[in-house]
Amino acid sequence: MDLAEVEYDGGARLTCPGDYITSSQAFMRGHGTYVENDQVIASVAGTVERVNKLVTVRAIRTRYSPEVGDLVVGRITEVQPKRWKVDANSRQDAVLMLSSVNLPGGVQRRKLESDELQMRTFFEEGDLLVAEVQAFFSDGAMSLHTRSLKYGKLRNGQLIAVPPILVRRLKSHFITLPCGVDLILGLNGYIWVSKHVKDNDQEGEEGFDAEAVYSSQNDDIDEATRSAISSVTNIIRVLAAHFVPLTDAILLEAYAWVMDQEIGTKDILQEETSDFLVAALTSSRE
Template sequence: MDIDLDGDEDFDSGGSKLTCPGEPLTSAQDYMRGHGTYVENEEVIASVAGTIERVNKLVTVRAVRTRYNAEVGDLVVGRITEVQPRRWKVDANSRQDAVLMLSSVNLPGGVQRRKLESDELQMRTFFEEGDLLVAEVQAFFGDGSMSLHTRSLRYGKLRNGQLVVVPPILVCRLKSHFITLPCGVDLILGLNGYIWVSKHVKQSDREGEEGFDAEAVYSNQNDAIDDFTRIAISHVTNIIRALATRFIPLSDTILLKAYEWIVEQGSDVKDLLQEDIGDALVAGITAIG
């Protein structure tokens, strides 16, 4: 049975449908086949498991298990893998490491000042191997690797939290990928499938103009985190894992509903990793929606 691409309001408004290999999608006479599909008996059929996407008359299927394909302007979370002259290599869950140039970061003394030789000698005081950061995709090099920047003071080194890895396809594109939940937890939904769950930081502590506290911005020391916040971070982390295991697309509204459901049920942190509780969570937030 063909999937009705025309009659689905959610699909037309940017929603997504999951499909599996061999499932007929639509008529080959009305639509053109794209990546992840093939034509047989005048029907467009899915060749991979993933989400169906339609642009005008072109139908494609984005595979669930795939590397992240970046676009300029995407927000990503990454890990420093190597310090090189005037640049850092960053693991951003893509086909190859991304690059963060020394000229693309905020340095002490003002965001617009020129980078000096002394800055190059101190690169490890800003980022070193193993550091996590949030950045924006600025451009692409000739070999296809991403060029990142952290010039906004909302970007930069990440502390006071925990990293969760999910398939990139499950992270929805939102107006803002910085989310604050009522429990005092901040979320950064990286479009590359790396999600940062951390203690809440007030906007006034992040933002500034020309000068900023470089020691605080590039510090490797975590702040003191109380027990309530630690438990809240663990709750949110396990919620994300439970939803990702069941291939539920992650957005600000879904995560808020899920946390509210958990609070109502009074579930323990470890309970969320049990199959029956995870299933009940998905059923609960679907009923709320």
């Protein structure tokens, strides 16, 4: 199938090393490809991407390449003076500066020495958080910030890791499913599945609830919500195993299909059920 003869559909075409992609006379080769006998050949396993006349192959198994403004989910790995180190599934740990977080009370002010002494009351090793890529340091490390009520420490849920290539860029990476489950699709491949929190529960009169935002104690979660979180997590595992791109529309459709078929939480991971799920999603989009 030559790219010059068909309209490219935006990243769904998979290729393996050595596969013919297109003619080198019609297109320019990019990363993940090489030219042999006037043909552009894939050098890695991944998805074919095209920008005008430039053809590249984005590897399936690769580290996350951050961009400013990306939403990421990470885990605190180290507390240092005036900063935290964060595992964000990239080539090196990201950095969250003390000056880049909200302080209790929601007051915007200079960070004092007393704030530095209390850093572990905000985030400590092992804590999960959602943040935004703010900038890059000279060594290429990400600089994160959580200066928004949408960002901060994560509780009441479960983390799942998928290849970053599967998480598409969306208008909003905060998704609420009808079953009372919230999803945060980190562009770095870390996805957070948690119980739904109402917007007015996150915002007080002063716009900031220190105890809720920096608390490490999970709330009581009823059995139905726990089951829903597990079902959504298993759906994501199935879609990732079949290399299905993760978007809000696909996740909503997949969950609706599972509910319509009245499939149990554990049964979602069975090979026959997962194949039927992916087939149903594929047929609905043809």
